[in-house]
Amino acid sequence: MxxxxxxxxxxxxxxxxxxxxxxxxxxxxxxxxxxxxxxxxxxxxxxxxxxxxxxxxxxxxxxxxxxxxxxxxxxxxxxxxxxxxxxxxxxxxxxxxxxxxxxxxxxxxxxxxxxxxxxxxxxxxxxxxxxxxxxxxxxxxxxxxxxxxxxxxxxxxxxxxxxxxxxxxxxxxxxxxxxxxxxxxFESLEEIDFFPTFEEFDLTLYARKKSLPIMLGRGCINKCNFCSERLLTKYYKPKRLDIIAKAIEYYKTRFKVNWLTFYDSMLNANIRIFDDLLDILISNNINWDAQIGIRPDMEEELFLKMKESGCVNLFIGLEAGSDSLLQKMNKNFTTKEAKKFFQMLNKANIHFEVSLIVGYPDETEKEFDETLKFLMDNKDKIPKIAQVSIFRNYPGITARKITPIEENEALKRLDRLVDFLEKNNFNYTRSYINNLV
Ligand code: SF4
The missing domain is CATH 3.40.50.280 (Cobalamin-binding domain)
Known part of the structure; x- marks a missing residue:
């Protein structure tokens, strides 16, 4: 069957x-x-x-x-x-x-x-x-x-x-x-000391061959105001690295896997554990991609080690290029830190893609223009804009009482942003513009 x-x-x-x-x-x-x-x-x-x-x-x-x-x-x-x-x-x-x-x-x-x-x-x-x-x-x-x-x-x-x-x-x-x-x-497991074996799956059905999803840890250390992650998992829960190592070994032997896609919300949530994970990936000679967070406390060596460990692509939630707007979002980094982070990735020759949110509550024209300016100033550092979405308010998820900006206004800004990307020859993914509706 x-x-x-x-x-x-x-x-x-x-x-x-x-x-x-x-x-x-x-x-x-x-x-x-x-x-x-x-x-x-x-x-x-x-x-x-x-x-x-x-x-x-x-x-x-x-x-x-x-x-x-x-x-x-x-x-x-x-x-x-x-x-x-x-x-x-x-x-x-x-x-x-x-x-x-x-x-x-x-x-x-x-x-x-x-x-x-x-x-x-x-x-x-x-x-x-x-x-x-x-x-x-x-x-x-x-x-x-x-x-x-x-x-x-x-x-x-x-x-x-x-x-x-x-x-x-x-x-x-x-x-x-x-x-x-x-x-x-919310009945969570205290410890995740097993890994998926994928024995129930017919892996021939999936387009990416010799490739499997994997997860280092559930949850996130950040508490971005718009994100449900801070509610779904009470705290960041990394898995045991020996279990991850066993999983990778099993996937390589059983399914000849040579590419792993990490489904973590933030793979670098715990830098020490992330560093140890890179050792495991290096010893397995495998390619990987993941979503990571911009953090100012990562040393240059770690970026180089990511490259050495087979990192092929990263997805990064930049969301805005305005410091005051990043603060409203509770994004936990500044534009200066984002710029430095991108420079490190460039230096290590790691490809990455960023996402943006348009029309966040209280986003002013000035802040929107600052985002455009940040993108322009850092165009040479950002290989790709992967996703641009207008902000959606999910009551109960958004952390503070908000007054969303008019949908029409948000859509106008989205159009302006897309025009801007087009005119300035940014590399962006057309099909992921405003797809999160
Ligand atoms: S860093 Fe990403 S996953 Fe974590 S809370 Fe913020 S948006 Fe959500």
Whole structure:
């Protein structure tokens, strides 16, 4: 069956498991690498001898999607299209049938979904479809969108039996053992002493070959005012480096992996641990990319070591080029520090991309102009602008009471910024302009 792990790939020497769990990933989500969140869930519950099945409907449907859908796959507007689910349901019904077969054949009683804002409609429609055939099946919903439900109190138990807010491992295990609550909120693991084995995944489905996602630590040390990260994980939680080393060794041996993409919010959150991680990466002769934070306390040697360790690309949340605006955002660095950080990266010959936010609450014309000036002054240092988004206010997430600037004004500034990038020949990613809607 396409997209479903064959049972002989499961962890060897495990007794016949009586509890079975199916996880379904609905489109449209980024599809180039296997999803890391579910991979962690699977490896954790498998330690308790639970049999896991994974059906990546997202990757399967993306493969066969017409170009008009593929072009805007990860842009939220796709979710708004009435015909998105219906198109795939009609043209790829065999995949939906495979899900039913899988449930029936394996007598699966619990099925889980990863909810994102972009795929929630597809999730609901898939759940309705499954419930028509298996009305008693237990449905569990986790993922970033469930955090928004928590903020807005939008839980609707008519189709979903269990909601999980925050990290999912402990909550899912309890649900599978019939000890779960209808709503589990922020039940985190103290220590993450295991790594995802990706045995449930058909890795041929993903565009990036010999490549896997990995994570050094959950959470972030910063508390940027607009970011949900400071609420999702109470403190920065790095994993044990010996576990990371074992994971890399396993991925290289088992899947011939030569490229790792770190999914950390801030890979350099703890500089000592980051430095030790670089030693592990050097000894593994592997390429990697990651998101890191601008911090003034990184020595030049560390940048050179990053290059030596196989760093190929970095994503950096610059967000603004105005000191007063950076302060309003609580970004924890100044423009002078950002400039120095970029110089160090240039010196080490490391490619990087930055993101920007336009129309942050109270952003003045002067601050917006300062951002343009900063970009112009540092054009030779910034290889690429990866993402420009207008600020979105998510009540409960934004740290302080805010007065968002008029949407029209924000859109005008976005246009001005894009014009500015165009006129001045900046390297920027067109498809990631204002895609975070
Ligand atoms: S550094 Fe990045 S991940 Fe951390 S709080 Fe700020 S925006 Fe969020």
């Amino acid at each position: 396409v997209g479903v792990a064959s049972s002989n790939l499961a962890t060897p020497n495990v007794n016949i498991m009586s509890i079975k769990y199916l996880h379904i990933l609905c489109p449209p989500l980024w599809e180039k690498l296997p999803p890391l969140g579910p991979a962690y869930l699977f490896s954790y519950i498998k330690l308790q001898k639970i049999k896991v099945y994974f059906y990546d409907l997202n990757a399967l449907l993306h493969r066969g999607a017409p170009i008009e859908f593929k072009k805007s796959w990860t842009i939220n507007s796709l979710n708004m299209r009435e015909d998105f689910f219906e198109f795939f349901f009609k043209n790829y019904y065999e995949y939906f049938e495979q899900i039913l077969n899988l449930i029936e054949k394996n007598n699966i009683k619990v099925v889980g979904f990863s909810f994102f804002n972009i795929n929630k409609t597809f999730c609901y429609k898939t759940i309705s479809f499954i419930k028509k055939f298996f009305p008693d099946i237990r449905v569990v919903a986790g993922g970033p969108e469930i955090f928004s439900y928590y903020v807005y109190n939008l839980f609707n138990y008519s189709q979903i039996d269990n909601f999980v807010v925050g990290e999912g491992e402990k909550a899912l295990l309890e649900i599978l053992q019939n000890k779960g609550k209808e709503l589990t909120v």
